[in-house]
Amino acid sequence: MAEYQASTAEQTLKIDDLAALEPLVKANMEPGAFGYIQGGAETEWTMAENTRAFDHAQIVPRVLQDLENPDLKTSLFGIPLQTPLIDAPAAAHGLAHEHGELETASAVAAEGTIMSASTYSNERVGDIAKAGHGAPQFFQLYMSNDDGFNHWILDQAVASGYRAIILTADASLGGYREADVKTGFQFPLPMINLADYSANDGSGEGLNIMQIYAKAKRKLSLADIDAIASYTNLPVIVKGVQSPADAMAAIGAGASGIWVSNHGGRQLDGGPASFDVLPDIASAVNHQVPIIFDSGIRRGEHAFKALASGADVVAFARPLFYGLNLGGIDGVRSVIQHFNQELTITMQLAGTKTIEAVKQTELLWR
Numbered sequence: 001m002a003e004y005q006a007s008t009a010e011q012t013l014k015i016d017d018l019a020a021l022e023p024l025v026k027a028n029m030e031p032g033a034f035g036y037i038q039g040g041a042e043t044e045w046t047m048a049e050n051t052r053a054f055d056h057a058q059i060v061p062r063v064l065q066d067l068e069n070p071d072l073k074t075s076l077f078g079i080p081l082q083t084p085l086i087d088a089p090a091a092a093h094g095l096a097h098e099h100g101e102l103e104t105a106s107a108v109a110a111e112g113t114i115m116s117a118s119t120y121s122n123e124r125v126g127d128i129a130k131a132g133h134g135a136p137q138f139f140q141l142y143m144s145n146d147d148g149f150n151h152w153i154l155d156q157a158v159a160s161g162y163r164a165i166i167l168t169a170d171a172s173l174g175g176y177r178e179a180d181v182k183t184g185f186q187f188p189l190p191m192i193n194l195a196d197y198s199a200n201d202g203s204g205e206g207l208n209i210m211q212i213y214a215k216a217k218r219k220l221s222l223a224d225i226d227a228i229a230s231y232t233n234l235p236v237i238v239k240g241v242q243s244p245a246d247a248m249a250a251i252g253a254g255a256s257g258i259w260v261s262n263h264g265g266r267q268l269d270g271g272p273a274s275f276d277v278l279p280d281i282a283s284a285v286n287h288q289v290p291i292i293f294d295s296g297i298r299r300g301e302h303a304f305k306a307l308a309s310g311a312d313v314v315a316f317a318r319p320l321f322y323g324l325n326l327g328g329i330d331g332v333r334s335v336i337q338h339f340n341q342e343l344t345i346t347m348q349l350a351g352t353k354t355i356e357a358v359k360q361t362e363l364l365w366r
Helices: 019-028 031-038 045-056 100-110 127-130 149-158 178-183 192-197 209-213 223-232 244-251 274-285 300-308 316-350 355-359
Strands: 075-077 079-081 085-086 115-118 137-141 164-168 235-243 259-262 291-293 313-316
Touching: 019 316, 031 291, 031 316, 045 274, 045 300, 079 149, 085 100, 100 115, 100 127, 127 137, 127 149, 137 149, 137 235, 149 192, 149 223, 164 223, 209 291, 223 235, 223 291, 235 244, 235 313, 244 259, 244 274, 259 274, 274 291, 274 300, 300 313, 300 316, 300 355, 313 316
Parallel strands: 085 313, 115 137, 137 164, 164 235, 235 259, 259 291, 291 313
Antiparallel strands: 075 079
16 A cells, blocks of 8 residues: 555644635545545435534524623533534544644644544544643544453543543444545554554554444443443443434433534434434433534534534534644644634624523524
8 A cells, every 4th residue: 555645734724614625625635535534424415414404593693782702611521611612533633634633632722622532543542642731632432342442442541531431322333435435445544542452453554444343343232331431430421312312311321421413424324414403302311411512513603503402512523624634733723713713703693692691592493
């Protein structure tokens, strides 16, 4: 396999529109790698619907509210945050930039929010934590059929100071991602955590996503929540929830948080937009545990609508990948800052001073 050339860019980005970053990244990346990052499952209907769905709700402008300089500060699990926008876990940041997750972690920490590191990262769990210089980070677990690996990687996360474990429940196998099939994409870089555990089992390098998922645990169950929580003594967030019934079952089984997500449209095509299922899930959960939301967030108004519909914080990944590719640490920071700017403007025009006020806002649904 030819040596993969990732971006080495380090620059602040001038961003007019986050969506406009995508074609720039496409021109700057190897086609297979870009397709893996950007693409969704099958026809990509659900992926597109994730963003279109925000048009189902409208923000009613409010005037004469005697406010200025809205405050983005909030908290999650008692962790103070400078913004309600956090990093969603995603594999293989090394595809976007030669320093991968290390630069993402550094940038996210500098912006005062949470980095979510993946089992399938290109950098070691401990090194990602060090790059955050003590900032709060979560660890996303893809459960393996090998319990030895599960315990080993969780030990790394606990020892490195991660604050919560994200159990990804909607990816016991990969969705049919046609972009990867068409390009014949195989991971050109090692997933170092896999390599460190067992050189005999390989590092993922030279494999496609379906081959990576072949070692994932498919028979995930509610019992896995308590098993992880008991083993780590950390909060467990169940990610990939799309129904109120699953949310309530997860909470009953010990989940400390619910992550409403359809994996950015990368798993079950033809499923609902993540935003469309959020209000019913939030109503069922009724503040028993925090709700994290992702899938389709591309504007500050999208984040506002998600918060007003029951989310406690909002996560995103693809735009951060694009910032990483085009500008390294400063590129990731530029993306977060642009999101914050749009959200601040939306809050001012909607008459909301704080994130708590956003959460109390009633949207106009159609």
